[in-house]
Amino acid sequence: AVKRLLVNIKAKDFSSLISCYTGEDPKMLANFKDMLDRIFVLDPEKRLTISQALSHPFTTG
Template sequence: MTVLGLAYDHPLDIWSVGCCLYELYCGKVLFPGATNNDMLRLHMELKGLFPKKMLRKGAFIDQHFDHDLNFYAAEEDTVSGKMMKRMIVNVKPKDFGSIIKGYPGEDPKMLAHFRDLLDKMFILDPEKRLTVSQALAHPFITGK
């Protein structure tokens, strides 16, 4: 992820396609973050904590993580209006079934395939994320 200072690569393209597919289907932005820090928080709220192995490779991790690779969410204090940092250590990933409900008359099997495709496109670790070939062979794409 470029926000972390990681190299641009094909797994990042898969992530981007996943964002586009979600937005086309749902009609809304999946990660409506206002800042890089906010985007990282939203990514973790969806998929859990980033792998430490991945974070160690990032050039910009010190902007969002401490030396133990704990994430600090930058938030505005509601009373003072000043920015403060809150450490986030426990994040329970969401299930796409709770996010994407489907539409009346929609094929439940294709909806399940769509959720599965997105789940695999949004794996935080780029080394484990769906490849282009795997995406093209996925049942949601092939219709099988």
């Protein structure tokens, strides 16, 4: 079930979700989108690891 959900999530979905936050810092939003794009990769070899997520610019601010 989770795999089907991830397959149906498209990068444009993240963009449309993020685009409604127009008053937020653009760099922070770009980092957020980048992190989501990397977390929702189906291939575990290419997916962001927990360690990488914790050191990602969105997380570290």
